[in-house]
Amino acid sequence: MADNAFKDIPGTTLFDSQQSRMGFHLNQFCMSLMKAPNREAFKADERAYLDRWPMTPAQKQSVLDRDWNDMLALGGNIYFTSKIAATDGLSFRQIAATMSGVNEPEYAQMMLDGGRSIEGNRSKMETR
């Protein structure tokens, strides 16, 4: 497990051993979506496809709900969960917007304006 300094970073989940162990099957499910026939099977019946994987009910629900932050909290890694987004035809920017709680035009504008500022985003101890 990584040292606690990482836990002080706001809005950020470090993919350490703890997350990796928790999310192994969730991430391997995501990995399966790299093959077109698997994407088709998932799209045809999401619940049935998820039931082939020894994931927790909460992990399956987070996928069904497309709750991207929940997936991360339950051990998902963004490079894996983004394969669900690809299956849905969503871009990285679209899910980044969702994860940070804004719509895509707002997020795109924030990026054009130079991105999310580091000021106020370094530490949970910072006063906003």
Next chain:
Amino acid sequence: MARITAGVATSHVPAIGAALDNGKAGEDYWKPVFAGYDASKAWIAAEKPDVVILVYNDHASAFSLELIPTFAIGCADAFAPADEGWGPRPVPVVQGHPELAWHLAETLILDEFDMTIVNRMDVDHGLTVPLSLLFGQPDAWPCKVIPLAVNVVQYPPPTGRRCLNLGKAIRRAVESFPDDLNVQIWGTGGMSHQLQGPRAGLINREFDNAFLDRLIDDPEGQAAVPHIDYVREAGSEAIELVMWLVMRGALDPEVRVAHRFYHVPASNTAVGHLVLENVGSLAAG
């Protein structure tokens, strides 16, 4: 003997590849990004490297969580572009250089860098986007490529110090290869970006430019910077920047900056790019 003549560093944002592949490079959004590489394209057309050792990371394409090598070297004859969920990028198959790659693997392992040897591997945007940025859209890539994949997905990635020292060892290994080869080393990924969670979209220009300065002038100092600083200051995915230290370690302590470029944004990410020349090899002609 083979010699490392220059190093290239660049971000490898997947959206850049998609923009090029979908004919959007001329759009206002993308124009400044590609313009930042015009000088480098002219430079590399004149340099004509025989081989590029391309340091990059796999993004859950070739390596899932089943197997997570810290340093992996591609020794195959060729590497196909990976299907990352939208079908493979329409770019040429990457031709390897198995003789040099195996020589590097053997020499590095005996030099106590325990490389994972890879004989079959598809390569994702981490490797193909830098090739597109430097070479455009040719029918075949104009040089051989040795993929060197670094784990930066599962914590912990190798330390900055380890990456710099691997670069130094790569240089020694290249220089012990008998054939006359013009070898470049590229470091890719970064710069500041965070793709996950409520802090997604983080950009830190100050951090990025300080990193560029220090990578050029004080790589030993930069190598001592711990992971937490990258993640806290520049975003969870900015940790990819440790890969630039592998490139830097393979160059002379003092280098000539042939080109430097920085731009925000490309999708979620700050784009940084350096072309560094070994002063020694310039003098040698």
